[in-house]
Amino acid sequence: MAGTRTTIAEQFGRTAVGTEVDPAKRTVQAPSAGDGGTEDYQSSRQLDEKTNSLPPVFKRPQSEDRAERLAHCQGAILSADSWAQQATEAVTQQYLLMTAGAYELVRTEELWQEGGFESFDAWGRILNGHGSDYMNKVIRIGPVVRALATITRRQLKEQPLRPLVSVQRTHGDDATRRCWQEAERVGDLTERGLLAAAVKLGYKVEIEPAKKSPTRALEPAKLNVATLRKLSSRDPEAALEACRDLRRELDGLEAELTRSPDSTPPTA
Incomplete structure (x- = not known):
């Protein structure tokens, strides 16, 4: 019986960013010249490579003890859950990086007209079911995701990243990463937490005005x-x-x- 397919974009659209930071998802620091951090960075890269590979096949427990057999099965299931979560986060990041630039080019150059469409929104809805609201969100956070992709494996969502849009636009990628690291340090990666981090670090955040009717x-x-x-x-x-x-x-x-x-x- 065929099941309902869930696209990466749909997962992105409904996955919330919580306030607690799982230790396994803590920021990965890329080494600066001469800081001696190459080993840690390499290990993080190896972890990413493992995340993108298939999980090991389940092996039946050798023990005959029922409690140990249960523990073995539970451990395998939880490990698979962890792998799936990390893989989803990595793929979602890559999906945003792949689509943000393409959406922006089509919108800026009005390339949707070449396909005979009346609008950017109509083109997107026919292409993959996403209207202009979704595509504009992806375009807006694209530079922020690009800046953060080098230091975090967390799944990123548009709303919490809003304060960093103007930070990246005005101060660049390094400032964006510093704000993320400060919010992560205090364990609050919500929109409010990232805004507080930007203010604390002295970056001016432009708040988008309310939309006029x-x-x-x-x-x-x-x-x-x-x-x-x-x-x-x-x-x-x-x-x-x-x-x-x-x-x-x-x-x-x-x-x-x-x-x-x-x-x-x-x-x-």
Whole structure:
């Protein structure tokens, strides 16, 4: 019987970043010149290689003692769980690194038009089921993930990384890594923890302003498709919301126009 497939992107979209840091996922320090840390770094690289390889095949216990046989099975299952978690985190990081640049290029150069699509959002939904909201999130955190991929094996998610977006953009990769390491040191890798770390280290964090309602902003030109296209190149999320609002209004108007003449008009 066929099961339901779960893509890496779907796992990324619903996996939360907690506040506690598992010792196995602590930051891996890349050695600086002359710091003598080559051995530790090599061992971490070897751990990554093991993570990306298949787990060992289960071997039946040799002991006849039932308690020992149970312990053996439980240990094998927990080891497999740990391996699967680490492998998922590593693959998710790589997935983001692979897709962020591609999404950004298609959006910036409006390459979706070459495929005959009306918008960046429509192209993404047909390609792999992801709309502009998801793709823009991947684009936004792409540089942050790239900076952190060298020092952590944790699974990274868009919302907690938001404070680091402006840090990376303004101060670069090293500053981004320092903020992550400080938040990890205190055991709080949430959005609030990373923001606190950035402030403590003296980095100015730009907080994104609340989004304005696209309905009010586009009221005079709501039916102007050209205006919506221009908006989509500047702010795809706002354009998508405006399109959805317009579609709801048109659906309501169509329902009124197609109502039979002898039907009772709606009361106010």
